[in-house]
Amino acid sequence: MSVYSNGILIFRFRDERLEMMLVHPGGPIWAKKDYGVWSIPKGLPEKNESPLDTAKREFREETGFEVDGEFIDMGEIKQSGSKIVHAWALEKDLDVTDVVSNTFTLEWPKNSGKIRKYPEVDKAGWFDIELARKKIRKGQAGFIDRLVDILHYSQKGERSGMEKRYRQTTLF
Numbered sequence: 001m002s003v004y005s006n007g008i009l010i011f012r013f014r015d016e017r018l019e020m021m022l023v024h025p026g027g028p029i030w031a032k033k034d035y036g037v038w039s040i041p042k043g044l045p046e047k048n049e050s051p052l053d054t055a056k057r058e059f060r061e062e063t064g065f066e067v068d069g070e071f072i073d074m075g076e077i078k079q080s081g082s083k084i085v086h087a088w089a090l091e092k093d094l095d096v097t098d099v100v101s102n103t104f105t106l107e108w109p110k111n112s113g114k115i116r117k118y119p120e121v122d123k124a125g126w127f128d129i130e131l132a133r134k135k136i137r138k139g140q141a142g143f144i145d146r147l148v149d150i151l152h153y154s155q156k157g158e159r160s161g162m163e164k165r166y167r168q169t170t171l172f
Contacts, residue, residue, distance in 0.1 A: 002082045006055040007042025008067060009074070009143055011151075012093045012126070018153050019126045020144065021094060022135055023062055026101060026122035028108050038135040040087055040143065041121070051086050062121045064100035067092060074146045079139030087143045089150070096124040 010021040022038040024030065030037055043058035045051065052071060059067055071088040078084050101121035108116055127135055132144055147153075 002078075002084050003044070004051070005042045005044055005083060005085045006051045006058065007040040007085060007087045008055045008059045008071070009040045009087055009089045009147060010067070010092050010094060011089055011147060012091060014126075017128055018148070018151065019128055020132045020147070021096060021124055021126055022132060023099070023101075023121040023124045026119035027104070027106055028118070030122075035134050036136075036138060038125075038127075038132075039137050040085075040140060042085060042087070052088060055086075055088055061102045063094075063124060064098065065094055072147075072150055074143055074150070077139065077142045079137075083139075085140060085143075087140075089143075089147050096126060099124040 012019050012021075023041050024034075024038050041059045041062040043054065043061070045054040046057075049057070056067060059065065067090055069090050069092065071090050074087045074089055076084050076086045099121065101119040103117045103119050105115055105117055108114060108118075125135075129144060129148060133141055136144065
């Protein structure tokens with residue numbers, strides 16, 4: 001049985017260069033890991049919740065930011081195992097230093113009897129395409145490529161035809 005997760009990939013342009021916002025998982029297991037562990041903010045749906053509403057709620061829970069606007073549906077990607085992630089992109093410039101995440105409890109060290117609270121997300125960052133591909137979890141990297149294709153973006157910073165395509169993909 002597949003598990004569905006829904007998320008939002010925030011992007012912006014700085015000096016005509018595309019950047020994406022990714023989040024780093026909190027907790028001691030991830031504390032010293034960097035490449036291949038960052039993610040788009042995402043999570044599991046609650047009962048009777050639409051996929052986009054799930055993505056917005058999870059984004060708020062993991063970052064503290066409410067997001068709204070013209071979402072670009074980037075479809076689904078099946079990750080290893082049975083998890084399927086459905087993501088939307090949204091152009092927005094957020095201050096990642098203001099990220100505040102919900103928390104979870106974990107016994108750490110394992111079998112120590114010490115229960116501690118950790119943030120689900122311990123930090124967020126803005127990354128250009130090349131660095132985002134290195135930082136993001138392997139199973140989510142396809143969303144970076146999809147966003148680049150949707151925006152008709154070249155790594156040289158050119159957005160040839162982007163405005164026309166962008167408007168077409170956001171009318172739903």
